[in-house]
Amino acid sequence: MDDQTNHASASPGKRMLSEQVYAHLRDAIMRGDHAPGDALKPQDLAREQGVSLAVVREALVRVVGEGLADRLPNRGFAVPAYSDRRWQEIAEARRTLEPAMLRMSVERGDVDWEARVRAAHHRLSRTPAYVPEEGEHYSGAWAEAHRVFHRTLLEGCGNLVLLETFDRMWTASELARRWSAHRNPGRDGVLEHRRLEEAALARDADTAAEVLTQHLTQTAAGLTGDPHPEPAAAPSPAPAPAPQPDSA
Amino acid sequence: MDDQTNHASASPGKRMLSEQVYAHLRDAIMRGDHAPGDALKPQDLAREQGVSLAVVREALVRVVGEGLADRLPNRGFAVPAYSDRRWQEIAEARRTLEPAMLRMSVERGDVDWEARVRAAHHRLSRTPAYVPEEGEHYSGAWAEAHRVFHRTLLEGCGNLVLLETFDRMWTASELARRWSAHRNPGRDGVLEHRRLEEAALARDADTAAEVLTQHLTQTAAGLTGDPHPEPAAAPSPAPAPAPQPDSA
DNA sequence: ATCGGATGAATAATCGATTATTAGTGTTAT
DNA sequence: ATAACACTAATAATCGATTATTCATCCGAT
Structure with missing residues (x-):
């Protein structure tokens, strides 16, 4: 998950705070750290990562552009509800x-x-x-x-x-x-x-x-089927022996 | 360009400065106000529209996400070169x-x-x-x-x-x-x-x-063909009688 | 008891100023 | 003359604080 540790001189996205925060946020959403419908509060995210609001805001805007979050005017950002x-x-x-x-x-x-x-x-x-x-x-x-x-x-x-x-x-x-x-x-x-x-x-x-x-x-x-009720990042014991993932 | 004048209650993008600035910037690029390769300087844009850097920056990030501008880390934003x-x-x-x-x-x-x-x-x-x-x-x-x-x-x-x-x-x-x-x-x-x-x-x-x-x-x-040399928003007199636009 | 409006806390949006990086310019040593 | 270096101006990136909006709560009138 955290792969930004030791890149010697690799990626063009070098040391820009907003880049790191963006990558982190993106991974967190993809990993399921935030449940669908959850609000993504700039202040919380900023405090967690020790950066200012501006960079979090920039990361959020990018994430919205990718469809990984919704933006409700004057109501902030949220993980899109499952549809x-x-x-x-x-x-x-x-x-x-x-x-x-x-x-x-x-x-x-x-x-x-x-x-x-x-x-x-x-x-x-x-x-x-x-x-x-x-x-x-x-x-x-x-x-x-x-x-x-x-x-x-x-x-x-x-x-x-x-x-x-x-x-x-x-x-x-x-x-x-x-x-x-x-x-x-x-x-x-x-x-x-x-x-x-x-x-x-x-x-x-x-x-x-x-x-x-x-x-x-x-x-x-x-x-196809119901949006499931799993609360959020709650690693419940696998109920059935794990099959192949549904893989496309 | 300004089509936000009389929308009774239509669009969700209501009164958010960043939204207006984004729309304006987008239209300006599409209209050709900025030539390919031109730098999009946050300070200039902010001064022109009388807003702070933050909103211009947000608009720029969104525009980059749409492919209408490039971002060079620590070097700012620019209209993508014609390719x-x-x-x-x-x-x-x-x-x-x-x-x-x-x-x-x-x-x-x-x-x-x-x-x-x-x-x-x-x-x-x-x-x-x-x-x-x-x-x-x-x-x-x-x-x-x-x-x-x-x-x-x-x-x-x-x-x-x-x-x-x-x-x-x-x-x-x-x-x-x-x-x-x-x-x-x-x-x-x-x-x-x-x-x-x-x-x-x-x-x-x-x-x-x-x-x-x-x-x-x-x-x-x-x-297909050469990226033409027109400098920028220079309405040169039409050299040939205007045909149908190449219309897809 | 309930609806409607006032009040205040939470937080989204914006701003003005600070820091960091780059690109240019001039200088000096070879 | 040229190449490496120091210095400076421009500006990108970031920050801390201010303003505006929303949401919840409380109060009073019907």
Whole structure:
């Protein structure tokens, strides 16, 4: 989670307080530290992180721009309430966009892309989806490997605008998933990912797109249902043996 | 530009300074008041509009989030430099997304949608693309009618996430167009729009999608080329008799 | 008892001023 | 003449404090 510790000279987002606060806030929301509907009070956040209101405010505005928070004029900021309707729309948007992007990738990807797909799939397949500490949810490492795999598959398309759109939708998906009752016990995400990799590297655009569509459809179906009642960051003991995460 | 004059109780963005400043800044960039590469200095903007740095800063952050400005850490904000590559990517992204959305619209749109499509097309067809005052560029009223027509066509899909994506890409397109040498003298945008309306209302998804794809492809082709050298808001006398704008 | 308006605490929004970083300019040593 | 360094002006980033708005509570009239 806190990965800003030792970056020698890496990212362009260097030492700007607002950048760190933004990243922290974003991660906190994605991790579920704040429940949907919860107010994000600038003063509290500022005190917690020992910074002024201005930087928190800037971070909040950015987060709102990404759809990770709502802003109510003169009423402050809040984590968006879970909306089944919105989740289904996100899923549909992904089904509209990603198969088309995957086709482009398969048609255009070069050898470097192939290599990166292999690497990403390997890493994903070797990362445990669940670890004892992190409660009922899949591990942060797995979530990241999962994201990188899906993104790498699409990166062959070479279109940064489309990839930005993918990033945005992925983020929205992950947040929705975090607050959904996930219920896809028999789902075999590992197999689906392997089939995706194979079709992509075989340059079989039709199959790849079809598999991805199925993948996304299953995920959407799995997440349909009630916004669950879990209070907030309460690691209740897993009621059922942890299945594969519903993995798109 | 100032369209916040007489909204009885319409928009949620009520009286918040940052909102007004944001809208103003956004419009200014879209109108071309600031040339690509120009620095957007918070102090100047604050002085011009008689507000504090904080609100200008907030507006700038939002504008950056929309892709209408770049941020260089510790170096301030700037209007993004024109990039032919990026423009082509935007055009491709629109070709990827919009025909698919139009299909959904045609399949799902109800009578209300049909009525709004007719209304939007009527308004577009009756709005002059050029007016003497506004130099070589199409009028603000036409640009808005044009946007509303295209958006209305897609609104039948009923997917807010996809429509948000459309809005984002449309904005990027308009900015790119503003700073491109537009060169499509013989283009008949009026005809293309009428064909779009007809196919949509006839519920002919294939034809509608095809026409839209052509529309977008022609626009992209028309805008390919050099980032032109016009200094900044310098209304040079139109060198050629104004043709239809390259209209997607 | 209930509705409506006054009162005050909480906090969102904005401001004016301070600190930190950058870019430019001039100077000096090689 | 040039390259490295010091100094300075401009401005980006941040802070602490002020003003404006909302929400809850309390009181009094019907």
